[in-house]
Amino acid sequence: MTDFLLAIMAVDRYIAISKPLRYTMLMSKGIQVRLVAGSWLIVSLHSAAHSILAARLSYCGSNEIQHYFCNLPPLFKLSCSDTSPNELLLMTETSLFLLIPFFCITISYIFIITTIWRMNSKAGRTKAFSTCSSHLSVVVMTYAPLLYTYVRPASTYFLEKDIIVSVLYTVGCSLLNPFVYSIRNKEVKRALTEVLSKIIFSSNK
Secondary structure, eight states: HHHHHHHHHHHHHHHHHOGGHHHHHHHHHHHHHHHHHHHHHHHHHHHHHHHHHTTSOOOOSOOOSSSSSOOOHHHTTSSSSOOOOHHHHHHHHHHHHHHHHHHHHHHHHHHHHHHHHSSSSHHHHHHHHHHHHHHHHHHHHHHHHHHHHHSGGGGGHHHHHHHHHHHIIIIIIHHHHHHHHHHSSHHHHHHHHHHHHHHHHHHHH
């Protein structure tokens, strides 16, 4: 669901920068609720389809998944039956659910950059870019490991690498998100500068 929320945030930023006078009408609370509810519904159907197909597989041997959560590729490795339909669904459906929001984000930022480029005020351009910087950072941190994990054939999976990449997008991104979105705050910057200066000063003693 993260990728859909990132796409909604990209559209929100596009409207806020390109059409500020119409923002309250184009992104009213009702529209925001419908967008989030639609994302939740799509993701729920996506999960249900994979759960139904996985339930039809036959399993034998070990019942321990070599992963720290129940991810689909490690689950397929435990199955004795043909998992090609599951793998095909995983690649096609996940690719669509990753790439559609990604294209939405890309198109939104093309319009945002075009709007910012036309601004006469340098201060206005700087402020607009700084508004988008945190969102762009989260997009990169989220999409890089997701594309690596899901949009490739199952034959190329390597357990150790996959676990590390999974930690990056399930734990790492969640931990870094508060820092990414708050680093623009002046008080946070001041506190961070003070902490770093104390660390540097104490290490030099």
